[in-house]
Amino acid sequence: MEELKKIREDLNINGPKPVYFLMGTEAYLIDQAVAYIEKNAMDEAQSAFNTHILYGKEVSIDQIIGLAKQYPFGSDRQLVIVREAQHLSRTIDQLISYVQNPQPSTVLIIAYKYQLLDKRKAIYKALSKNDAVVTFNPLYDNQIPGFIEQFVKNLGWHINPQTTHLLHSYLGTDLGKIHKELEKLKLVLPAGGTLTPQLIEEYIGISKEFNNFELKKALAERNTQQVMRIIQYFYQNPKENPFVVTLSIVHQFFTQVMQYHCLNDHQPKTVAAQLGINPFFVGEIALGARNYPMKKVSLVLHSLRLLDLKGKGVGTQGFDQEQLLKELVYQVM
Known part of the structure; x- marks a missing residue:
């Protein structure tokens, strides 16, 4: 969570970096980071023609570099997002020449899930030199209640510790699952409402008596x-x-x-x-x-x-x- 917070604060103060290499085993937080950068790196009106989404299974490093070196259309910036980039693990070293000299008008986001780069490799050192690497590790079990409380707060609701731990005990540490289940309640719980065990039992399926x-x-x-x-x-x-x-x-x-x-x-x-x-x-x-x-x-x-x-x-x-x-x-x- 701290890594995601740092990305938000840095982007809001200094603007987007030319390269983000988001890696680690916590796929949910990587997705959240990509979504935040995509939404805030450029104006919505300009993003329609200047956001390119690629998938690691379908592209080569050369294709990524070629697109990243292009100039934006009617804007001062373009986004190139490479999802599922872990499928490029065998050739990811070929990205080093671009990382060392990135296109100033491009924000390149590499979502490298479930894996970590070898810190001894030149590509990792080049990315680190440009402060481009962000590693997302799973939250510890004792951090999950805090995540739930903050997520509920962001949705505009209230929750007490007992209900928080009821959700934690049932949903575990899967942040994506927690997100999905809480999103269901947006249809029935207005802003300012309180999340209760009764709502959880009815709409998420957790028994408030047997858990x-x-x-x-x-x-x-x-x-x-x-x-x-x-x-x-x-x-x-x-x-x-x-x-x-x-x-x-x-x-x-x-x-x-x-x-x-x-x-x-x-x-x-x-x-x-x-x-x-x-x-x-x-x-x-x-x-x-x-x-x-x-x-x-x-x-x-x-x-x-x-x-x-x-x-x-x-x-x-x-x-x-x-x-x-x-x-x-x-x-x-």
């Missing part, structure tokens, strides 16, 4: 009956509730409970800062610590690691999701 967020809450309370109800819903709906996601969230929760036990200062602000969580969730962690002594948490974490191996088929002939979920409850409760 990983509520499972974590029930585990903190050590509410065996509610945990069993949620687990039953999970193994009856395995596609919407994959075991690997549930196990990851439960493991994260008990890791945070263990960290809480190890802290000397249990003031909410201190706990939130040390654990890297929203203060809204400190109470849940504290409740978990009261209900699970440190020794029990240590045993739970060990059991969860063994269960992870079972889920991957290590040392077993295979477990179905129902068996794995039931064993998870047995080991924790």
